Every structure is written in structure tokens, then in C-alpha cells.
Amino acid sequence: MPELPVSLARMSWNKTGSWRSSTPGHRGKLPPCNFNCPAGENIRGYLDLMKKDQIAEAFELLTQKNPLPAVCGRVCYHPCQTDCNRHSFDTELQIRAVEMLIGDWGVQNKLRVRLPETGAKKVAVIGAGPAGLAAAHYLRRDGVNVVMYDENHHPGGILHYGIPTYRLDKEILQAELKRVLDGVDFKANMRLGSDFDLGTLNHFDAVFLATGAHVSKSMRIDGGDLAGVESGLDFLKRVNSGQKVRLDNKQVVVIGGGNTACDVARTAYRLGAGVTVAYRRTENEMPAFAEEVEQLKAEPIELEFLVAPARIQQETDGRLKVICHRMELGEPDPDGRRRPMVIDGTDFTMTADVVFAAIGEDPDLDIAPGLTYASDGTLDLSQIDQRIRDKLFLGGDILPNPRTVPHAVASGRVAAEEIAAFLKGVPYERPEKPAEMAGPEDINFSYFARINIAKRAASSDGTEGVLDEAGAIDEANRCMSCGVCFECDTCYDFCPDLAIVRTPGGYQANLDYCKGCGICARECPSGTLGMQGGQVA
Amino acid sequence: MNRVMSGNEAVSQAVKLSRVQVISAYPITPQTSISEKLSEICGSGEMDAKFVKVESEHSAMATLIGASSTGVRTFTATSSQGLALMQELLFWVSGARLPVVMVNVNRAMAAPWTIWCDQTDSVSQRDTGWLQFYCWSNQEILDSVICAFKIAEELLIPCMVCHDGFFISHTHEVIDIPEQEQVDTFLSPRKAEYKLDTSDPRTFSGGTMPNMFMEFRYKVQAAFERAQGVIDQTYKQFAQTFGRDYRAVEAYYADDAEILLIASGSAASTVYHTVRQMRESGRKVGLLRLRQLRPLPVEGVLNHLTNEATIAVIDRNLSPGTGGVFTQELRAALHRNGEDCCIHEFVAGLGGRDITAADIEKICDDLDNKTADPAGINWVGLNR
Amino acid sequence: MKEITFFGRGGQGAVVASEILAEAYFRQGFQVQSFPSFGVERRGAPVTAFLRIDKEFIYLRSMIYQAQAALVFAPDIVNSPTFKPSLKPDAMLLMNASDKLENLNGFDVSYIDATSIALECGLGSAAQPLVNTAMLGAFAKVAGDLELDHLLAAVESKAPQKTEKNIAAVKKAYDAVNRFE
Known part of the structure; x- marks a missing residue:
């Protein structure tokens, strides 16, 4: 008998895994940023590399799916950021600003892609x-x-x-x-x-x-073809081609509520025009991205909602009279938006030097x-x-x-x-998207620290969130790695049976000893681990 | 090197010199400056140990159970209610044979609410299977903590080193701090035969059937019976290394004493001061200072008993319904050894009441005049 | 053995003063034993601290009931009914006061305006002057068994903050102590 109450045999003979009635495993949920990214970027992946101060690796990973990070870091409507689970905790990560920083880093460092020799095709x-x-x-x-x-x-x-x-x-x-x-x-x-x-x-x-x-839809109304009634997209193209376009002291009416309408209105305002945007539904139905609408509203541009042009007339002085109906919203369209209906007897007139149509492109x-x-x-x-x-x-x-x-x-x-x-000559199969996204209910928020919401730096024109490299790393460090293992060791530390073993890039349960208690899954900060019922041999 | 420092600071110095590896403690008056200092020197890197912050004394001891099981040297300190909160784990530590060392800064148990000194907190833990040492000076605390690690690790029995709240803990006096090299030659790193180790998985203190439990308790008892020999041997080595000699029972003017006072802790120090004064005026008074409650140093007491002496124990603690614990323990032990001498019982200094030289002289007068009750409790300085 | 009591109010530094003086006497070659009157400290409440010095190790561990010397940080404490009984009838007193105090017959009294010196040296505020080092400086002058250099070394080792201001207070008070004879 030993001096102290200790087993003389090693206890590894006792394969407690036979007691198990459920088994831990990866749930395979995607983080909302990756799930929602239209370009299919591995956002969680490059944020993880940024955390480790590996911006070159982050750039490489990002550009495997999107060759235009500097562009998308500026113009993307960032659904990654909108649905970030941090939103339910303190505030969403500034993912687009991180993307822009990585993209600009690539541009500044004149990175080139290592290209293979071309073949015959x-x-x-x-x-x-x-x-x-x-x-x-x-x-x-x-x-x-x-x-x-x-x-x-x-x-x-x-x-x-x-x-x-x-x-x-x-x-x-x-x-x-x-x-x-x-x-x-x-x-x-x-x-x-x-x-x-x-x-x-x-x-x-x-x-x-x-x-x-890029062919603007034309307004099918009387006077829609008058000189002075122009395509908004063509106007933008002229400005962006470097042509001198002058609108000083001109009155401009923009018809439409999409992103093109917003761009046209704000560009016209910058060229000296007084601008009114007329949209036939309300702000809620505007097809433009919410951020664009906010920026539009922040400028001294007049917005007329529930207004649709009925006809346009040219005055003798060359100016245009835009006769409009007031509208109200009726039953929903098949797309779910409520259909605008004319309210009889509400016609009124706006005077304009130029009318830009921005009601869609074909x-x-x-x-x-x-x-x-x-x-x-x-x-x-x-x-x-x-x-x-x-x-x-x-x-x-x-x-x-x-x-x-x-x-x-x-x-x-x-x-x-x-x-x-x-x-x-091989068949192509589109990769299937995993069915599930890791939502806030999957995250163990108690493992993460709330931040004082960082002051969002503004670019020279004050419209975009901009981060420097240190700021981008700080942001990346806020990433909760939703649904994806980030090797935090929590499961490893908590497992009472020492049945979680480290493997390259993550962990595995040693099923010889895992009793299926589920503590690893309950404690997993990022919602990566889940328990699957039934004994697995 | 000689320095002036408080009793609590002496504890921290001893812990550092003993190269403790894991410390966990929760602050409580009058222990607080120990946990503060240790957390500070662990944090600053002055000491290479892990200080585990916890939310209670119970957690502190639980932490040390885990840490000590892995084979490292561990330490905690507490007082009074904090010690009581640890109690169930005190049994666990000794049953699991973990050589944890703890300093208890003696403080009375509430209610009524108090922060001042008496020994009721530690003496009431006498059944938990810990060795208990009582100190009377800052130097002795430092030396006892260093010895405690050696004794605990040799016996696989935890050690509690006690000193009196405020009377020692907050008193500054001169103390000789040994060099680290000296301590290293005296106290080697802990060598544990069985360690909690994931690569060598074993069951520690697992469910034990009636056919084995008693045997483990027997082994604990056997360790306690062996303890005095180990303690004495440790003191011998300590004296060789550091030149300071300790014994389980220290006798002063005992051989020809007509009155033999038995005391422990800081009270014994004042008794010693008073005995020396009384000797100068010709009164034959002596002192037996008990430095241990567990194991009770019966032999050390028996060696100094004479037929001439009137014996009195001064207890700064109370087990209600029985009396002072040192008195009861000695009465039982001496009876077991065939001694039928009368032991007078004085209860003094509860809840921080001062024990003065005048109190000691009064005790001696009462013994001389035979006005002291030989059977019941004699309360010192009580306002009835 | 010499027994010294410190009378102050919470916040004046009486307990620290007893530790510094213990350190100074230790450097002078004495065995020392300093301790606060064991209690819960509170700003403004009366605080007592004690110091014993001797050529041999001090075993007596009770409080001091008949002090040979006292440093009185807050002179209004003199009016407390427990003050005089805690001193020997011929005890040496050092009072923090700018003028002579009445009703101290029999005692060997010295005075130091430690409050003014503390404020001149930038120690504490008018509402809460830290008078302890000034008191110690004056005490070193009148005690007769302590060299100023040992006190200065003790202040340096025990007052790592504002060391120079405390040293200045010690020196100033050492020269300014007054007996009003």
C-alpha cells in the first residue's frame, strides 16, 4: 500500500470513452462575414492573419478570392460588417476599412502576383x-x-x-x-x-x-426626350472621363432612388448645382445602399419622396418644367416593396435646368x-x-x-x-455554400472583452472609415472567429478528462477517453464545437 | 543580515527564501500584508512563483491542493474566519498527504466581531491532520516557515505556522535574514514520488472502500507519531546551518522552579520577560514554552516536570465547555503517561486583551497563595 | 529599556514615525520593538504607537503603560483623561506646538512647531500636514542617545517618496526645538 491514496497503476487502461452518449465535433457554421461576402472572401481568415501581424499573408489570402481589395475596401456595401456578430456585443468590426488597408498596402508596396508561364490556351x-x-x-x-x-x-x-x-x-x-x-x-x-x-x-x-x-433606362413620359433630359450614367461617365462639365448655379432634378441616383446627385452638387432628388417611394424602399443614402442625406441636397414625374416641358427660356404627381404606397409588389400609386389632383411643378434620369440600367x-x-x-x-x-x-x-x-x-x-x-475538358461543379451561419446565439460573449468604441477616423473628405496598420490590427483582434476554431485552448483547458488533444490548426477529441460531457462545446468561445448525439465508436 | 521588519514581512521573506513555486492567498486582517507582499514580489519578478488570485480562502486552499499534487512547493496564509472557511479542505490536504505550508496569523473567531488576537482559530483545527507550530518572535517565524517546508515534505503532512495577530504580525523588530545560498543548502527542492501528471495519469484520493480507508488513516497517525523525530532532526540541521537552536519545548529556569508556567506564542515572550524579573527578586519561577500543539510535545514537557513545581498553563484560546486547549491536551497526555500532577488552567488575552507583566505576577501570586482554582478555569483580568 | 509612546491622529504618520525611529535606533546599535496600538486605523481618530529600545532583545510584548518619553503629534490629546496616566511622572515630552502648554508640571517638556515645518517643507497639506519627520528631527535633538545621521539614514530607507523634503524637515526641526525655559 502506498503512503498516500494514489493508484499504483497508470489509469490509461480505463477507456472512459465507452461511457459517452454524445460526441464533440465541429459544427461547420460559417462566420457571418464569410457567409455574407458576395465575393466569397475568407474574411475571418485574413483577420486572423492580421491579428498575428502578418499583413503579407493576409493580402495573399484575400486576393485569392478578390483581386480588388483596395477598390472593394472603398465601394463595397460590406454585408460582412453589417451582420458582424460583434454588433450584438459592442459594435461591428470595421472590416471594410481593414480590407482597404490591406489593399492599399498591396498597392503601396507594388506587389505583383507570381504568374506561371502561359500555356497554349x-x-x-x-x-x-x-x-x-x-x-x-x-x-x-x-x-x-x-x-x-x-x-x-x-x-x-x-x-x-x-x-x-x-x-x-x-x-x-x-x-x-x-x-x-x-x-x-x-x-x-x-x-x-x-x-x-x-x-x-x-x-x-x-x-x-x-x-x-450601362444603358440607362429611359423615362417613358412626355418630354422624356427633350434636350436637357439626360442619362445619369452618361453624365457620370463624362465627368469620370475628365471632361469639363459645369453646373454652376444650375438647378438639377435627379429622378430615381438607386446608387446611380445618389452618385449623380452628389456629383452634380460638387459641380455647383442645386440638386433635388425625386423618388416615387419612401426612403425605406430606396434601392441604394443604406450607407449611400445616409451620405446623400448628409449633404445639402433636397430629397422629395413619394414623387414621380408625369411630364416635362421646355420653357421659352430653355429651362425645364417637371410636372410631378404625389404618390402613396399601395399593395406590395412581387418583390415585396409597396407599389407607388398616384394621388389624383396633387400635381405640382419643379423647375430645372437639367433632369437626370437614374431609374435603372440595362x-x-x-x-x-x-x-x-x-x-x-x-x-x-x-x-x-x-x-x-x-x-x-x-x-x-x-x-x-x-x-x-x-x-x-x-x-x-x-x-x-x-x-x-x-x-x-473536365466537368465543373460550383462549390456549395454551407447551410448555416454562426449567429450571435452561438457565441460565448463572456470570453470577449467589450471595447470603448474606437473613434472612427475619417478620410480627407470625411466619408469613409479609415484605419492605419496598427488600427487594423486592433480591429482584427476584436474578431471573435465566429464558428471557426482560433486555437484559444479553452476546450483543451476545460476538458476534465484531458481528452482534447491539440492537432495542427485545432483540436480533436480523443474518443478513448472523451465521456461526452459537453463542457468543451459549452465553453467554446467561438461556437465552433457542438455535440452530436449518439455514441460514435 | 540584520534588518528591522514586521512579523508578516518575515513570513514573506521566508517564503521567498524557501523558493515556493505556487502561492494562493486571500487577504484578511491581520494577515493582509503577507498576501500583499507576496503578490507584489511574485508580480515584480523578485520571486519566481505563480501567485494565483482567488475569491476566497476556500479557493486558495483548493488551488494549492491542485498545485501541490503536481509536486511543486506551495504556500498560503490566512487568519480566523478565513481559516475556518478552509476547514473541509484542511482534512483533504492532510488525507491526500500534500505538504502544503500555511501561516495562520492568530485572530479570535467572531462573534462578536473582532480582528484581534487569540489562538482559538488555529487550535480548533487540531483534528484536521496538520502539524501546528506557534512562534514568539519575528525571527522564529522566518526560521519556522523554512523548517516547515522541510518537515512537511519529509512526512507528507501539511504544516501550519502560527503567530499572534498584531502582537507579532505588526511588530517591527530586529531579525537576521539568512542568505539564499544558506537556505538552499538546508532546504532542497521538493521531490514528490507521485505527481499529478497528464503523461502518467493516476487516480489521487479517489473513492476508497471501507477495506482501505482505515489503513490510510493509520498511516497519517503513524506519520504524526514519527513527526517529533523528524522535527528534532530538522532543528539539529537548522542549528548547524544557521546557528539558531530550536526545540519543541523550550525550558527557562525550569529545573528548580517552584512555579512552572506553560505558555505559547507572544504571551510566552512576556512570561519570559516577567520570569527573568521575578528571578532577580528571588522568586523561583520558570517557563516551559510550547512551540507545537500538533504533535503535542509530551516528552519535552515530561522532561522538565519536577515534584516541587506548581504547574499552570496560560491559554490564549477557549474551547467552550472545556477550557483552554493546551491545558486539556496536556492534562490528557500527562495522565496517559502516568503523571497525576495538578495542572492549573489560566485563560488570558482572548480577543486581543493585553497580557502584561503584572498579569503574570498576579498569576504567580495566586498560585503561591493557593487562591487559584486547581480544577476550574482561572480567568485573567476578567471583569465579571 | 526605554519605552516611548507616540500620540497622534490618523493621517499624521505616527505609526510610520515609530517604525522610522525603530530603524534609527537599530542603526545606533539597539535592539528595537515598535508596534501600533492594535486597532483599526481611521483618519482623524486618535492613534497610539509604541517603541521599546534596549541593549538586549526585548521579550516584553505588552503595550506600554508607563512611557519614559512621548512624542505628541496632536497637542489636544494632552486633555484626554488617559494621557498623563500612560506616562512616567517625569517623562520626557515632545509637543507639536508653537507655544508653551499649561498643566504639564513635572514632565520634561520640549516644543517643536512641526506643523509649520512640515508645510514649509512641502509635506502634506494645510488640512493634513505630515508632521512625523519633523517630530523625529526634534526628538533626535532632545533624546540625547540618537545621532542625527542614524535618523537621516532611517528616514531615507523608510521614506522612499519625498525623501529630500523629509530630510529637510528632520534637519530644520533638529535645529528649531524649543524648551521655553
């Missing part, structure tokens, strides 16, 4: 907007020869010609595009349908069509003869020459996708994967 990419850029970039990274055509002088499409300078600096944009288009043969001022046509592309192994949607179908819409809203390609059609891929705003930059980027990147598979 050749792909034509038509349209140098975000979808075309992403497709060209990832195809080139895959060793494909890429020739890119665009009707404009500069690459970027909507990024260069649509988004105003105060939201996206042109120098940053072109610097980032220089890296993205590294190794790509960019042919400027080549408009499909006038400078060349699809038939001339037959010598390519595949063709990617991403010409976007794809340009003049690029190829016979191109039409099918009844389901997709493009009918049946009139396209079959030799081209069989190797034709589409992406970006030409398809009925949500019209945002990250959606277009994702569309281009997925197309590149699809084309790469096609070139190799």
Missing part, C-alpha cells in the same frame, strides 16, 4: 469591368493567355467611369488594376459590335462576355446581332453562331445578378474556374 475577355477583370486575372494566374477588350480607354468599366472620384480615387484604382491585369493583353477602345464582332474571336479557346449593364444588346432576352430574364443566345456559342461564357451585370462590385467580382472569378475546367 487562349481566352478572350470582353469588358474590363469588375467581372471581366476578375475573370482575366484568375485565368492568367491559371496559366491561360488572356486578351481583354474594352470599349473605353481605361480598364475598370463602372469602377472608372461610373463611380465618382470622391468614392474611389482613380490613382488607387489604376494602380490596383495594373497588378490585376499583369500579364493580360488589354486592348483599349475596342467596342464589340462596332470595332469587332464575336465572329472574329473564333480562334480563341473560350470567350468571356462581361459587358455589363445591358447593351447591340454588341451582337440577334441577342435578346428570354422570357425568364436571361439572355437568349440562340441567334449566336454555334461555334462561338459553345465556348461562350457570361458574367457580371449582363446576367440577372445583384448589381454590385463584389457580386461581379465573384461572377468573374467563378467564370474563370468554369472556363479553366472547360479548357481542361
Whole structure:
């Protein structure tokens, strides 16, 4: 008998795992940032690298899914940030500002992607907007020869010609595009349908069509074609092309409530105009991103809600009279938004020098003869020459996708994967999104410290959250790694049976000894671990 | 090196010199300056130990049970209500044979509310299986804490070193701080035969059937019976290293004493002062200073008993319904050893009441005049 | 053996003064024993501290009931009914006062305006002057068995903050002590 009450045998013979009635395992939920990112970025992953002060690795991981972090860090509507679980705790992470910092770091350090030698395959990419850029970039990274055509002088499409300078600096944009288009043969001022046509592309192994949607919908009202009634998108393109556009002391009416309307109104205001935005529904129904609406409201721009133009007349002095109806909201449309209805007898008149229509954009179908819409809203390609059609891929705003930059980027990147598979003659399967997102109810908030909400620094024009590298690391350190193991050792420390073992990149339960008590899952800060019922041998 | 410092600071110095590895303590008057100082020197790196912050004395002792099980040297300190809160774990520590060392700064048990000194807190833990030492000077505290680690680790029995709240804890006096190298030659690192170790998993103090429990209790009792030999041997080595000699029972003017006073703690110091004064005026008074309650140093007392002496124990503690604990313990032990001498019982200084030289002289007068009750409690300075 | 009592009010530094003086006498070659009157300290409440010095180790551990010397930080304490009985009839008193006090017949009384010196040296505030080092400086002058250098060394080791101001207070008070004879 020993002096003290201790077992003389090692207790490892006692395989307490046989007592188990449930088993810990990864629940496989995605953090809301990753789950919601239209571009498919591994946001949690690069925040983790930022925590470790590994910005080069963060840049590498980020640009595996999105080649345009400096751009998206400025213009993305950041659903990652909106749904961040920190929102339920103190305040959401400034993910977009972190992304911008990483993107700008790449630009400032003139990072280049290490490109492989190209092989025999050749792909034509038509349209140098975000979808075309992403497709060209990832195809080139895959060793494909890429020739890119665009009707404009500069690459970027909507990024260069649509988004105003105060939201996206042109120098940053072109610097980032220089890296993205590294190794790509960019042919400027080549408009499909006038400078060349699809038939001339037959010598390519595949063709990617991403010409976007940049034809403004016209207002089908009397006077909608008067001089002085213009397309808002064309106006933005003229300004962004560097043309001198003067609106000093002019009165401008912008019709519409989308992002283009916001950009047009704010650009016109910056050019000296007095601006009124007229939208036929209320602020709640505006299709523009909430942040854009907030910024619009912050400027001395008049907003007229529940107003729709009925007709436009030209006065003898050349000015325009915009006769409007007052509206009210009726039954919901199929899209869920309440339909605006005219209130009889409420017509009134606004006087304007210029009226900009910004009520939506359509794809340009003049690029190829016979191109039409099918009844389901997709493009009918049946009139396209079959030799081209069989190797034709589409992406970006030409398809009925949500019209945002990250959606277009994702569309281009997925197309590149699809084309790469096609070139190799293998079937392509789109990766499936996991069904579940880790919500605030999954997080063990007691493991995290609340912060005094950091002062949000402003850029020179005061519109964007901007962080320096130390600030970005501070933000990254707030990441709770929702649903994803961040190797915090909590399960390891808490397991009363020492049955949690460290493995590279995480932990595993040693099922010989795990009794299934569930403490690891209950304590897991990030909601990564869960218990699965039933004994698992 | 000689320095002036308080009793509590002497504790911290001893803990540091003993190279304790894990400390956990919760502050309570008059112990507080011990836990403050230790947490400070652990935090500053002056001492290479982990100070575990806890929310109660119960947690402090629980922490040490875990830490000590892994084979490291551990320490805590407390007082009074804090010690009482630890009680269930005190049994655990001794039953698990963990050589934890604790300083208890003696403070009376409430109610009524008090922060002042008596020994009722520690003497009431005499059944928990801890060795108990009582000190009368700051130097003795330092020396006893260092010895306690050696004794505890040799016997696998925890040690409680007690000193009187305020009378020692807050008193500054001159003390010789030994060099670290000296302490290192006396006290080697702890060597535990069984350690709580994930790579060598064992069950410690697990469920034990009636067919074995008694055997483990027997081994604890055997360790206590062996303890005095280990303690005496430790003192011998201590004297060789540091030149200061300690015994379980220290006798002063005992051989020819007509009155032999038995006392412990800071009260014994004042008794010693008074005995020396009385000797100068020719009164034959002596002192037996008890430095232990567990194990009770019966042999040390028996060695100094004579037929001539009238014996009196001064107890700064009370077990209601029985009396002073040292008195009761000695009466039982001497009877067991065939001695039928009368032991007078004086209860003094409860709840911090001062024990003065005049009180000691009065006790001697009462014994001389045979006005002291030989059977019941003689209350010192009581206002009835 | 010499027994010294410190009478003050919470916040004046009487307990620390007893520790500094113990350190000073230790440096002078004495065995020392200093301790506060064991209680709960509170700002403004009367505080008593004790110091014994002797050539041999001091075993007596009771409080001091007949002090040979006293440092009185708050002179109004003199009016307390327990004050005089706690002193030997010929005890040496050091009073923190700028003028001679009445009703101290039989005692060997010295005076020091420690409050003014403390404030001149920037120790404490008008509402709460830290008079302890000034009191000790004056005591070193009148005690006769303590060298000023040992006191200064003790102040330096026990008052790591505002050391220079405390040293200045000690020196100033050493020279300013008054007997009003």
C-alpha cells in the first residue's frame, strides 16, 4: 500500500470513452462575414492573419478570392460588417476599412502576383469591368493567355467611369488594376459590335462576355426626350472621363432612388448645382445602399419622396418644367416593396435646368446581332453562331445578378474556374455554400472583452472609415472567429478528462477517453464545437 | 543580515527564501500584508512563483491542493474566519498527504466581531491532520516557515505556522535574514514520488472502500507519531546551518522552579520577560514554552516536570465547555503517561486583551497563595 | 529599556514615525520593538504607537503603560483623561506646538512647531500636514542617545517618496526645538 491514496497503476487502461452518449465535433457554421461576402472572401481568415501581424499573408489570402481589395475596401456595401456578430456585443468590426488597408498596402508596396508561364490556351475577355477583370486575372494566374477588350480607354468599366472620384480615387484604382491585369493583353477602345464582332474571336479557346449593364433606362413620359433630359450614367461617365462639365448655379432634378441616383446627385452638387432628388417611394424602399443614402442625406441636397414625374416641358427660356404627381404606397409588389400609386389632383411643378434620369440600367444588346432576352430574364443566345456559342461564357451585370462590385467580382472569378475546367475538358461543379451561419446565439460573449468604441477616423473628405496598420490590427483582434476554431485552448483547458488533444490548426477529441460531457462545446468561445448525439465508436 | 521588519514581512521573506513555486492567498486582517507582499514580489519578478488570485480562502486552499499534487512547493496564509472557511479542505490536504505550508496569523473567531488576537482559530483545527507550530518572535517565524517546508515534505503532512495577530504580525523588530545560498543548502527542492501528471495519469484520493480507508488513516497517525523525530532532526540541521537552536519545548529556569508556567506564542515572550524579573527578586519561577500543539510535545514537557513545581498553563484560546486547549491536551497526555500532577488552567488575552507583566505576577501570586482554582478555569483580568 | 509612546491622529504618520525611529535606533546599535496600538486605523481618530529600545532583545510584548518619553503629534490629546496616566511622572515630552502648554508640571517638556515645518517643507497639506519627520528631527535633538545621521539614514530607507523634503524637515526641526525655559 502506498503512503498516500494514489493508484499504483497508470489509469490509461480505463477507456472512459465507452461511457459517452454524445460526441464533440465541429459544427461547420460559417462566420457571418464569410457567409455574407458576395465575393466569397475568407474574411475571418485574413483577420486572423492580421491579428498575428502578418499583413503579407493576409493580402495573399484575400486576393485569392478578390483581386480588388483596395477598390472593394472603398465601394463595397460590406454585408460582412453589417451582420458582424460583434454588433450584438459592442459594435461591428470595421472590416471594410481593414480590407482597404490591406489593399492599399498591396498597392503601396507594388506587389505583383507570381504568374506561371502561359500555356497554349487562349481566352478572350470582353469588358474590363469588375467581372471581366476578375475573370482575366484568375485565368492568367491559371496559366491561360488572356486578351481583354474594352470599349473605353481605361480598364475598370463602372469602377472608372461610373463611380465618382470622391468614392474611389482613380490613382488607387489604376494602380490596383495594373497588378490585376499583369500579364493580360488589354486592348483599349475596342467596342464589340462596332470595332469587332464575336465572329472574329473564333480562334480563341473560350470567350468571356462581361459587358455589363450601362444603358440607362429611359423615362417613358412626355418630354422624356427633350434636350436637357439626360442619362445619369452618361453624365457620370463624362465627368469620370475628365471632361469639363459645369453646373454652376444650375438647378438639377435627379429622378430615381438607386446608387446611380445618389452618385449623380452628389456629383452634380460638387459641380455647383442645386440638386433635388425625386423618388416615387419612401426612403425605406430606396434601392441604394443604406450607407449611400445616409451620405446623400448628409449633404445639402433636397430629397422629395413619394414623387414621380408625369411630364416635362421646355420653357421659352430653355429651362425645364417637371410636372410631378404625389404618390402613396399601395399593395406590395412581387418583390415585396409597396407599389407607388398616384394621388389624383396633387400635381405640382419643379423647375430645372437639367433632369437626370437614374431609374435603372440595362445591358447593351447591340454588341451582337440577334441577342435578346428570354422570357425568364436571361439572355437568349440562340441567334449566336454555334461555334462561338459553345465556348461562350457570361458574367457580371449582363446576367440577372445583384448589381454590385463584389457580386461581379465573384461572377468573374467563378467564370474563370468554369472556363479553366472547360479548357481542361473536365466537368465543373460550383462549390456549395454551407447551410448555416454562426449567429450571435452561438457565441460565448463572456470570453470577449467589450471595447470603448474606437473613434472612427475619417478620410480627407470625411466619408469613409479609415484605419492605419496598427488600427487594423486592433480591429482584427476584436474578431471573435465566429464558428471557426482560433486555437484559444479553452476546450483543451476545460476538458476534465484531458481528452482534447491539440492537432495542427485545432483540436480533436480523443474518443478513448472523451465521456461526452459537453463542457468543451459549452465553453467554446467561438461556437465552433457542438455535440452530436449518439455514441460514435 | 540584520534588518528591522514586521512579523508578516518575515513570513514573506521566508517564503521567498524557501523558493515556493505556487502561492494562493486571500487577504484578511491581520494577515493582509503577507498576501500583499507576496503578490507584489511574485508580480515584480523578485520571486519566481505563480501567485494565483482567488475569491476566497476556500479557493486558495483548493488551488494549492491542485498545485501541490503536481509536486511543486506551495504556500498560503490566512487568519480566523478565513481559516475556518478552509476547514473541509484542511482534512483533504492532510488525507491526500500534500505538504502544503500555511501561516495562520492568530485572530479570535467572531462573534462578536473582532480582528484581534487569540489562538482559538488555529487550535480548533487540531483534528484536521496538520502539524501546528506557534512562534514568539519575528525571527522564529522566518526560521519556522523554512523548517516547515522541510518537515512537511519529509512526512507528507501539511504544516501550519502560527503567530499572534498584531502582537507579532505588526511588530517591527530586529531579525537576521539568512542568505539564499544558506537556505538552499538546508532546504532542497521538493521531490514528490507521485505527481499529478497528464503523461502518467493516476487516480489521487479517489473513492476508497471501507477495506482501505482505515489503513490510510493509520498511516497519517503513524506519520504524526514519527513527526517529533523528524522535527528534532530538522532543528539539529537548522542549528548547524544557521546557528539558531530550536526545540519543541523550550525550558527557562525550569529545573528548580517552584512555579512552572506553560505558555505559547507572544504571551510566552512576556512570561519570559516577567520570569527573568521575578528571578532577580528571588522568586523561583520558570517557563516551559510550547512551540507545537500538533504533535503535542509530551516528552519535552515530561522532561522538565519536577515534584516541587506548581504547574499552570496560560491559554490564549477557549474551547467552550472545556477550557483552554493546551491545558486539556496536556492534562490528557500527562495522565496517559502516568503523571497525576495538578495542572492549573489560566485563560488570558482572548480577543486581543493585553497580557502584561503584572498579569503574570498576579498569576504567580495566586498560585503561591493557593487562591487559584486547581480544577476550574482561572480567568485573567476578567471583569465579571 | 526605554519605552516611548507616540500620540497622534490618523493621517499624521505616527505609526510610520515609530517604525522610522525603530530603524534609527537599530542603526545606533539597539535592539528595537515598535508596534501600533492594535486597532483599526481611521483618519482623524486618535492613534497610539509604541517603541521599546534596549541593549538586549526585548521579550516584553505588552503595550506600554508607563512611557519614559512621548512624542505628541496632536497637542489636544494632552486633555484626554488617559494621557498623563500612560506616562512616567517625569517623562520626557515632545509637543507639536508653537507655544508653551499649561498643566504639564513635572514632565520634561520640549516644543517643536512641526506643523509649520512640515508645510514649509512641502509635506502634506494645510488640512493634513505630515508632521512625523519633523517630530523625529526634534526628538533626535532632545533624546540625547540618537545621532542625527542614524535618523537621516532611517528616514531615507523608510521614506522612499519625498525623501529630500523629509530630510529637510528632520534637519530644520533638529535645529528649531524649543524648551521655553
